[in-house]
Amino acid sequence: MAELKAIASQVRRDIVRMVHGVSSGHPGGSLGCADFLTALYFKVMKHDPAFNMDAPGEDVFVLSNGHISPVFYSVLARSGYFDIKELATFRKLNSRLQGHPATHEHLPGVRIASGSLGQGMSVAIGAALTKRMNGESNLVFSLHGDGELDEGQIWEAVMFAAHHKVDNLISTIDWNGQQIDGPTEKVMSLGNITEKFNAFGWTTLEMDGNDMDDVVATLEKAKSLTSQGKPIAIMMRTAMGKGVDFMEGTHEWHGIAPNDEQLAKALAQLPETLGDY
Numbered sequence: 317m318a319e320l321k322a323i324a325s326q327v328r329r330d331i332v333r334m335v336h337g338v339s340s341g342h343p344g345g346s347l348g349c350a351d352f353l354t355a356l357y358f359k360v361m362k363h364d365p366a367f368n369m370d371a372p373g374e375d376v377f378v379l380s381n382g383h384i385s386p387v388f389y390s391v392l393a394r395s396g397y398f399d400i401k402e403l404a405t406f407r408k409l410n411s412r413l414q415g416h417p418a419t420h421e422h423l424p425g426v427r428i429a430s431g432s433l434g435q436g437m438s439v440a441i442g443a444a445l446t447k448r449m450n451g452e453s454n455l456v457f458s459l460h461g462d463g464e465l466d467e468g469q470i471w472e473a474v475m476f477a478a479h480h481k482v483d484n485l486i487s488t489i490d491w492n493g494q495q496i497d498g499p500t501e502k503v504m505s506l507g508n509i510t511e512k513f514n515a516f517g518w519t520t521l522e523m524d525g526n527d528m529d530d531v532v533a534t535l536e537k538a539k540s541l542t543s544q545g546k547p548i549a550i551m552m553r554t555a556m557g558k559g560v561d562f563m564e565g566t567h568e569w570h571g572i573a574p575n576d577e578q579l580a581k582a583l584a585q586l587p588e589t590l591g592d593y
Contacts, residue, residue: 317528333593338408342386342570343569344556348490348526348556361375382417389413435469437474448482453543456485458486462491486549521549526554
């Protein structure tokens with residue numbers, strides 16, 4: 317786990333540097349999900365950085381809450397999909413690293429254009445059904461924000477997945493309690509998300525998304541529960557802005573870039589483990 321924790325620290329450095337470099341982006345949710353994406357790409361998921369869009373014989377990841385692209389790009393680069401130096405082009409003119417992942421840029425590792433919230437669950441279900449129809453045993457993983465659950469399309473897809481027994485799908489909800497306009501409980505109370513997914517016919521798990529040991533153990537347990545007639549949902553408790561003390565636990569850093577002084581303070585809290593880009 318020490319290696320994964322070291323990678324996650326470097327990913328967090330990438331995130332704050334990328335967003336600072338262009339004074340634009342979404343550091344809060346990216347920092348909160350750094351442990352999850354690191355565990356997924358460096359430990360749990362079967363994938364090939366050579367990148368085939370159709371992913372035959374591979375697991376597939378769908379990022380639904382596409383605004384946390386900084387963490388996605390960092391993990392893709394660090395796991396070999398493209399040169400880490402390209403991270404310096406984040407959100408710049410003609411960059412392949414757009415603010416929200418885009419397929420027309422042909423960036424390796426990106427299979428859907430995302431950021432229009434609510435759509436990723438439907439895409440993930442489609443990918444999972446395709447795997448089933450092709451006779452593949454591989455899994456589809458997806459990530460969603462808790463504020464994204466305000467979108468009605470999510471719940472249509474949740475019903476569809478349970479009805480059609482899409483049991484090669486593992487969807488994770490980043491349950492950080494924050495969205496761009498404020499705490500989720502003030503914007504649109506979510507109630508108990510675990511109970512909701514249970515009621516819709518999913519198998520559910522909960523985990524601490526900022527505890528690497530728990531993340532890996534829960535993802536492995538989720539894999540063991542596939543092929544049993546139900547889709548899997550993981551309720552992942554995270555702190556928005558995790559790893560940078562002045563960013564943690566507040567919606568204010570959902571979509572604001574740090575200035576020079578704030579960047580220095582953030583980097584001082586995040587060990588450089590793999591070398592900055």
